[in-house]
Amino acid sequence: xxxxxxxxxxAGAHIWWPHEIFLSHNQAVTGHGVCPAVIDATGRARHLAxxxxxxxxxGRWRASLVLRVSATAARRALAVxxxxxxxxxxxxxxxxxxxxHTIELENTFGPDDLAQFRxxxxxxxxxxxxxxxxxxxxxxxxxxxxxxxxxxxx
Amino acid sequence: MLVVxxxxxxxxxxxxxxxLFRDLNFDLPPGGRIGLIGRNGQGKSTLIKILGGVLAPxxxxxxxxxxxxxxxxxxxxxxxxTGMDAIRLIARLYQKPIKGFAERIDDFADLxxxxxxxxxxxxxxxxxxxxxxxxxxxxxxxxxxxxxxAVGDAAxxxxxxxxxxxxxxxxxxxxxxxxxxxxxxxxxxxxVIDNGQAKLFEDVGVAIDVxxxxxxxxxxxxxxxx
Numbered sequence: 001x002x003x004x005x006x007x008x009x010x011a012g013a014h015i016w017w018p019h020e021i022f023l024s025h026n027q028a029v030t031g032h033g034v035c036p037a038v039i040d041a042t043g044r045a046r047h048l049a050x051x052x053x054x055x056x057x058x059g060r061w062r063a064s065l066v067l068r069v070s071a072t073a074a075r076r077a078l079a080v081x082x083x084x085x086x087x088x089x090x091x092x093x094x095x096x097x098x099x100x101h102t103i104e105l106e107n108t109f110g111p112d113d114l115a116q117f118r119x120x121x122x123x124x125x126x127x128x129x130x131x132x133x134x135x136x137x138x139x140x141x142x143x144x145x146x147x148x149x150x151x152x153x154x
Numbered sequence: 155m156l157v158v159x160x161x162x163x164x165x166x167x168x169x170x171x172x173x174l175f176r177d178l179n180f181d182l183p184p185g186g187r188i189g190l191i192g193r194n195g196q197g198k199s200t201l202i203k204i205l206g207g208v209l210a211p212x213x214x215x216x217x218x219x220x221x222x223x224x225x226x227x228x229x230x231x232x233x234x235x236t237g238m239d240a241i242r243l244i245a246r247l248y249q250k251p252i253k254g255f256a257e258r259i260d261d262f263a264d265l266x267x268x269x270x271x272x273x274x275x276x277x278x279x280x281x282x283x284x285x286x287x288x289x290x291x292x293x294x295x296x297x298x299x300x301x302x303x304a305v306g307d308a309a310x311x312x313x314x315x316x317x318x319x320x321x322x323x324x325x326x327x328x329x330x331x332x333x334x335x336x337x338x339x340x341x342x343x344x345x346v347i348d349n350g351q352a353k354l355f356e357d358v359g360v361a362i363d364v365x366x367x368x369x370x371x372x373x374x375x376x377x378x379x380x
Binding site: 127 | 346348
């Protein structure tokens with residue numbers, strides 16, 4: 001079940017997407033549950049966290065997050081991306097680097113885009129843990145023609 | 155039922171403990187079938203021996219409430235014994251009348267005159283046939299198999315499969331194997347052992363994918379980026 005909610009905000013707005021609003025691959029299969037704060041990468045190549053499929057105010061947004069990558073997870077090919085189909089900004093985590101990774105990704109969203117952040121493991125993994133608390137969003141640029149949100153913008 | 159809790163095993167290597175696996179937990183019900191896969195030297199045979207009581211674990215427990223075979227493929231017979239000596243020994247241990255018992259084993263092992271030769275002169279295939287025949291002559295609830303089916307010729311492999319997976323289809327087993335096809339065909343769960351860890355996978359297909367990735371990355375470290 002995907003959470004669909006609008007995040008119509010004025011330029012310069014901040015949003016925090018906690019890990020609980022994301023889905024994980026296994027939860028998508030079983031249809032319930034939340035993405036844990038510590039994700040076990042064991043299993044097939046897949047999205048470890050994805051979602052939340054929310055509308056953002058049109059414009060350019062920056063997603064900032066911190067991942068804690070265990071020594072075993074650092075041996076896996078991990079990536080994060082941010083955007084809406086078909087346009088995603090991608091970041092591949094450096095191979096073999098355990099510890100905290102601070103990541104920033106930017107993308108531009110239209111009025112009908114459902115924004116997603118995704119964390120994925122690109123190959124089947126035997127082990128590895130990734131700490132993921134959530135994603136901070138900042139609107140860094142809004143189109144001048146943006147009708148400043150009919151709802152008065154949050 | 156087999157109940158494995160917090161099972162771990164290590165041995166000293168250059169003055170430091172080298173863990174083969176830690177914190178392994180799983181249950182095996184009657185009729186359950188678990189495959190063990192992992193690269194050479196990762197601890198598959200050691201785990202089979204621990205489950206069979208041949209080796210003591212460093213910590214943890216494996217508690218059986220059903221009968222289990224000795225590890226097939228484990229060359230446990232003393233080399234100066236003949237094949238027939240081994241048959242007599244097992245017959246006494248399991249209180250079986252020697253007459254029909256020996257005939258059944260010889261029928262399977264097909265050793266002929268070699269049955270009266272010391273086992274140390276047997277080839278690996280002959281040892282496997284004897285060991286497999288001895289195990290099949292006892293009606294165990296669970297069979298522990300360490301790659302024995304891979305030993306010997308195609309006819310022996312086919313016969314093993316018929317005996318174990320045809321006539322004993324209702325029995326439990328734990329088998330260490332390198333054959334992913336075997337795993338896919340005969341097992342309903344799998345344990346992957348690698349780099350000091352053993353993990354149980356409820357989905358054999360996932361275990362095969364994970365093991366394949368381990369194997370590819372070991373043989374080609376750049377595979378992780380392919």
